Amino acid sequence: MTPQSLIVILYKKYSIFVKGGTMKTREEIVKDFPQSQDYILEILHALQDNNPYNYLTPEDISVCAQYLNLPYSYVEGVASFYSMFSLKPRGKFIIRLCDSPPCHLVGSESLLEYLKKKLGVEIGETTKDKLFTLEVTSCLGVCAVAPAIMINDEVYGNLNPEKLDKILEEKRGEL
Amino acid sequence: MTIPRSHVLISVDANSIIAGVKSVESALIEELRKRNLDKEISVIETGTLGIIGKGVVMVVYPEGVFYGNVKVEDIPELVEEHFIKGRPLKRLIIEATPPTFISREEVGLTKKQTRIVLKNSGVINPESIEEYIAVGGFSALAKALTEMSPEDVILEVKNSGLRGRGGAGFPTGLKWEFTRKSKGDEKYILCNADEGEPGTFKDRLILEGDPYRIVEGMALAGYAIGAKVGYIYIRGEYKLSIERMQKAIETARNYGLLGENILGTNFSFDIYIRKGAGAYICGEETALIESLEGKRGIPRIKPPYPVAKGLWEKPTSVNNVETLANIPDIILNGSQWFRQFGTEKCPGTKVYTILGNIINAGLIEVEMGTTLREIIFQYGGGIQDGKKFKCALVGGAAGAFLGEEMLDVKMDFDNLREYAAVLGSGAILVMNESACIVDMMKSILHFFKHESCGRCTPCRVGTKKLVDIIEKFAHLEGSEEELEEMEKISLVMRDTSFCPLGQSVYLPVSSALKYFKDEFISHSKEKYCVAGRCKEKKVLVEKI
Numbered sequence: 001m002t003p004q005s006l007i008v009i010l011y012k013k014y015s016i017f018v019k020g021g022t023m024k025t026r027e028e029i030v031k032d033f034p035q036s037q038d039y040i041l042e043i044l045h046a047l048q049d050n051n052p053y054n055y056l057t058p059e060d061i062s063v064c065a066q067y068l069n070l071p072y073s074y075v076e077g078v079a080s081f082y083s084m085f086s087l088k089p090r091g092k093f094i095i096r097l098c099d100s101p102p103c104h105l106v107g108s109e110s111l112l113e114y115l116k117k118k119l120g121v122e123i124g125e126t127t128k129d130k131l132f133t134l135e136v137t138s139c140l141g142v143c144a145v146a147p148a149i150m151i152n153d154e155v156y157g158n159l160n161p162e163k164l165d166k167i168l169e170e171k172r173g174e175l
Numbered sequence: 176m177t178i179p180r181s182h183v184l185i186s187v188d189a190n191s192i193i194a195g196v197k198s199v200e201s202a203l204i205e206e207l208r209k210r211n212l213d214k215e216i217s218v219i220e221t222g223t224l225g226i227i228g229k230g231v232v233m234v235v236y237p238e239g240v241f242y243g244n245v246k247v248e249d250i251p252e253l254v255e256e257h258f259i260k261g262r263p264l265k266r267l268i269i270e271a272t273p274p275t276f277i278s279r280e281e282v283g284l285t286k287k288q289t290r291i292v293l294k295n296s297g298v299i300n301p302e303s304i305e306e307y308i309a310v311g312g313f314s315a316l317a318k319a320l321t322e323m324s325p326e327d328v329i330l331e332v333k334n335s336g337l338r339g340r341g342g343a344g345f346p347t348g349l350k351w352e353f354t355r356k357s358k359g360d361e362k363y364i365l366c367n368a369d370e371g372e373p374g375t376f377k378d379r380l381i382l383e384g385d386p387y388r389i390v391e392g393m394a395l396a397g398y399a400i401g402a403k404v405g406y407i408y409i410r411g412e413y414k415l416s417i418e419r420m421q422k423a424i425e426t427a428r429n430y431g432l433l434g435e436n437i438l439g440t441n442f443s444f445d446i447y448i449r450k451g452a453g454a455y456i457c458g459e460e461t462a463l464i465e466s467l468e469g470k471r472g473i474p475r476i477k478p479p480y481p482v483a484k485g486l487w488e489k490p491t492s493v494n495n496v497e498t499l500a501n502i503p504d505i506i507l508n509g510s511q512w513f514r515q516f517g518t519e520k521c522p523g524t525k526v527y528t529i530l531g532n533i534i535n536a537g538l539i540e541v542e543m544g545t546t547l548r549e550i551i552f553q554y555g556g557g558i559q560d561g562k563k564f565k566c567a568l569v570g571g572a573a574g575a576f577l578g579e580e581m582l583d584v585k586m587d588f589d590n591l592r593e594y595a596a597v598l599g600s601g602a603i604l605v606m607n608e609s610a611c612i613v614d615m616m617k618s619i620l621h622f623f624k625h626e627s628c629g630r631c632t633p634c635r636v637g638t639k640k641l642v643d644i645i646e647k648f649a650h651l652e653g654s655e656e657e658l659e660e661m662e663k664i665s666l667v668m669r670d671t672s673f674c675p676l677g678q679s680v681y682l683p684v685s686s687a688l689k690y691f692k693d694e695f696i697s698h699s700k701e702k703y704c705v706a707g708r709c710k711e712k713k714v715l716v717e718k719i
């Protein structure tokens with residue numbers, strides 16, 4: 001068994017998150033924030049960041065709801081509104097490709113087609129090896145290096161198919 | 176203490192991070208140390224230097240030599256040549272001065288210096304409060320707290336004529352006065368850093384390049400309106416902005432410039448950051464407030480306006496980052512000083528992002544009233560590849576297409592409105608003769624469909640219908656009736672949508688049809704697309 005799959009089992013079964021030797025439960029994660037509704041997005045960000053599949057599980061929602069004393073459905077409703085949150089499992093790397101006018105003008109659409117083909121997925125889908133999820137997003141605010149994508153927290157710009165290939169290889173190597 | 180003989184300013188912003196600035200910087204520091212130059216030459220991280228698309232960029236002072244596309248491998252040679260032999264390394268020099276650094280004198284436009292908002296960006300280390308203070312930072316706050324009443328501050332801002340840079344151009348002083356006069360024990364100042372208008376990244380560069388300016392601007396606003404607490408709502412993707420702002424707030428607290436009894440006065444004020452989570456509509460002020468309260472970001476009914484009932488039903492002033500960045504200089508230098516820049520009704524400067532088929536893409540700050548021609552051809556260096564100018568989309572996706580005959584309009588909030596256009600966020604997307612308007616419209620309409628919050632029917636249904644129609648033209652189908660339908664739908668949306676998101680779709684649609692109706696028709700009738708992008712059947716990959 002790879003460490004990766006052990007981490008996933010620990011997470012799913014005991015909501016223990018292993019990151020650089022520290023273990024944090026969901027309850028510990030939320031305790032870093034004041035118990036006030038205006039921290040809901042921060043808490044959801046923190047929970048999602050700690051999920052190896054980059055999404056909010058029903059347990060995440062429920063821990064957040066209990067902590068903030070809000071109905072489960074309410075928290076779920078908030079999470080579903082914002083495009084950075086997902087309620088479905090995603091890949092380890094979320095590729096968000098910008099297709100707003102400045103990126104579109106310089107060819108983001110052909111990059112999208114290239115990625116779809118290369119990864120064998122449609123928009124919103126995850127590759128079979130659970131590594132990459134392909135999403136299309138609105139302007140990322142880095143139009144100076146259009147066309148641009150974001151993979152998890154990192155921005156990549158001035159892209160072409162060759163550069164994309166290199167980036168995807170790099171990401172695979174990070175495992 | 177020895178005084179360094181040279182300073183190397185390295186631009187650390189989201190763009191250069193992509194290009195690997197961190198490893199280049201450590202390589203440089205290491206190399207200088209190896210050669211015992213580390214005491215003589217100081218390496219300073221700064222915000223953007225305003226040069227875009229040139230990888231890792233640095234400038235060496237006092238010579239003022241700019242290097243671009245610097246890689247780790249280049250460092251030994253660079254140090255050897257520049258710092259030991261004392262001659263600049265030609266191979267890496269970038270000749271074009273960045274647009275931000277072009278003063279109007281240099282391009283022969285007027286004699287006025289025009290950097291207010293970006294004055295410190297790329298000049299000081301954005302993480303150092305000392306450097307900010309050394310260039311006059313927090314003097315305005317000190318002046319206000321010791322010499323001026325809150326009413327004086329409001330009067331100064333009112334007299335300056337400053338208007339909101341978030342897009343609507345509402346007079347800032349007036350907004351503050353309303354908030355101050357609204358009844359309520361608690362009041363809030365809310366800085367809008369949700370920047371989501373396509374083509375806009377000025378607020379990000381201000382936050383990355385000069386975060387203390389926003390701390391000071393917010394504190395001044397808080398003093399003026401009577402708020403003890405301010406929030407800054409930063410979009411979730413702006414990692415570096417969030418980090419720099421967080422650090423600036425903490426340092427300011429340690430220096431007693433935020434917190435209880437600032438500078439020994441009765442004024443207490445603090446700032447908290449909230450992170451967005453990806454929703455363009457949250458830039459709209461009432462949606463922003465909803466989101467900050469921990470809800471779905473759906474706009475509220477106005478009135479009541481936020482100045483009367485905003486965050487947690489308390490009087491709230493929502494201000495854009497660039498707006499607040501103007502405040503310290505207005506308070507320090509006075510409204511008369513500010514009014515020497517810009518136009519009568521829109522004093523001051525405007526930060527624009529120029530993008531697309533242009534030679535020097537980037538960020539510039541110029542006086543209000545500067546024409547599109549000056550911006551594109553003087554500051555932006557003209558159209559790429561010697562092609563002809565076709566049009567510019569000004570104001571982002573919610574902006575209008577401006578054709579050739581609009582090049583000489585003096586751009587400010589009012590002048591553009593006269594031509595059914597808007598200044599908006601200041602994004603200028605330039606298109607050359609081989610860009611396809613149908614293809615651009617497709618991207619714009621998909622954007623609106625994706626970002627419609629779904630609260631009201633005209634916008635929810637209208638954006639879907641518009642996308643259906645434009646997709647037809649993008650596949651070389653469609654009819655003239657459908658073009659009329661497109662204009663009609665957007666008109667209904669303008670008149671009946673609940674918030675400005677739905678209302679503003681009319682601008683790009685009507686302006687595209689005004690200038691380029693023929694192009695739409697030739698798509699359907701002659702199956703012709705200038706860019707060769709619109710194709711009858713979906714072609715998978717254009718060029719691999």
Ligand SMILES: Cc1cc2nc3c(=O)[nH]c(=O)nc-3n(C[C@H](O)[C@H](O)[C@H](O)COP(=O)(O)O)c2cc1C
Nearest residue numbers: 339340341367369370371458459460494495498675
């Ligand atoms: C759909 C929509 C998106 C907006 N996005 C932003 C934004 O990203 N940043 C911003 O400052 N204002 C944005 N605004 C304008 C705000 O509602 C508000 O007018 C502004 O923040 C007020 O600040 P100002 O007076 O300093 O301009 C947006 C408005 C709408 C309708």
Ligand code: SF4
Nearest residue numbers: 629630631634674677
């Ligand atoms: S106009 Fe669009 S964004 Fe605004 S409230 Fe209606 S559906 Fe939401």
Ligand code: FES
Nearest residue numbers: 098103139140143
């Ligand atoms: S348009 Fe793609 S990052 Fe702004």
